Amino acid sequence: MATFIVLLGPPGVGKGTQAKILANTKKLAHISSGDLFRENIKNQTELGKHAKSFIDKGELVPDGVTIGMIRERLNRADCKPGAILDGFPRTPVQAVALEKMLAEFKGQVNVVPYISAPEAVVVGRISGRWTCRLNGHIYHQMFNPPKQTGVCDIDSSELYQREDDKVETVTIRIRVYLEQTIPLVEYYRKSGKLIEINGEQAVEQVSKDLYSAIKNHFM
Numbered sequence: 001m002a003t004f005i006v007l008l009g010p011p012g013v014g015k016g017t018q019a020k021i022l023a024n025t026k027k028l029a030h031i032s033s034g035d036l037f038r039e040n041i042k043n044q045t046e047l048g049k050h051a052k053s054f055i056d057k058g059e060l061v062p063d064g065v066t067i068g069m070i071r072e073r074l075n076r077a078d079c080k081p082g083a084i085l086d087g088f089p090r091t092p093v094q095a096v097a098l099e100k101m102l103a104e105f106k107g108q109v110n111v112v113p114y115i116s117a118p119e120a121v122v123v124g125r126i127s128g129r130w131t132c133r134l135n136g137h138i139y140h141q142m143f144n145p146p147k148q149t150g151v152c153d154i155d156s157s158e159l160y161q162r163e164d165d166k167v168e169t170v171t172i173r174i175r176v177y178l179e180q181t182i183p184l185v186e187y188y189r190k191s192g193k194l195i196e197i198n199g200e201q202a203v204e205q206v207s208k209d210l211y212s213a214i215k216n217h218f219m
């Protein structure tokens with residue numbers, strides 16, 4: 001049976017960092033909607049051009065476009081054993097669409113770790129974030145610095161600061177999160193799938209807590 005894990009939490013709390021670790025250890029696909037949009041923007045696809053106008057303003061890309069992109073991703077072979085969804089769903093409409101999509105492969109959302117931390121913590125994390133141009137590996141100038149400034153340890157590609165990580169846009173992204181994504185906390189709590197994780201801890205401790213939260217969902 002496939003296992004689908006939805007990581008919930010504010011922008012910058014560490015979802016991508018944790019999803020990459022977990023995908024590696026559990027051999028699950030890592031689906032980051034933000035990474036998929038950035039890949040489309042880099043490749044100048046129509047979807048990328050459309051998404052960019054929303055992303056640059058800190059707004060959500062419309063549900064129809066986002067759901068279509070995730071549907072295509074979920075259909076790829078590497079999702080057969082399951083996937084970690086990072087950044088999707090972000091609205092109640094997306095959450096309902098996800099259930100329908102997973103039901104098509106006789107799957108479901110198994111568990112929803114909700115990683116939270118105070119706003120000041122996530123703002124500090126975002127302001128020090130450096131992202132790898134080639135594969136989206138994530139660094140932080142203080143908490144997880146690369147061995148060589150500006151260069152990814154894993155594939156030697158250039159590290160850059162995301163355009164939407166500037167302070168003005170981050171303020172909007174947090175507001176959008178509170179308005180549009182927070183309702184999902186109650187939605188998944190009611191379904192009994194939500195497990196709260198304290199994101200205000202070092203990466204290793206968050207990983208341990210996350211592992212405990214999900215371990216019953218594996219054979």
Ligand code: ADP
Pocket residue numbers: 009010011012013014015016017018125126128129130138139140141143144199200201202203204206
């Ligand atoms: P998200 O995917 O939720 O937006 P990221 O995984 O990209 O968050 O993390 C945001 C920033 O915070 C990155 O610079 C990352 O290196 C750093 N980070 C992630 N988890 C922690 C942590 N537990 N403690 C300190 N810094 C962290």
Ligand code: AMP
Pocket residue numbers: 011012033034035037054055056058059060061062066086087088089090091094164173
């Ligand atoms: P992230 O990489 O998760 O921080 O996402 C970066 C940006 O991509 C967000 O601020 C949104 O503009 C867009 N985005 C990512 N995931 C979604 C989603 N599920 N729904 C709508 N927009 C999204």
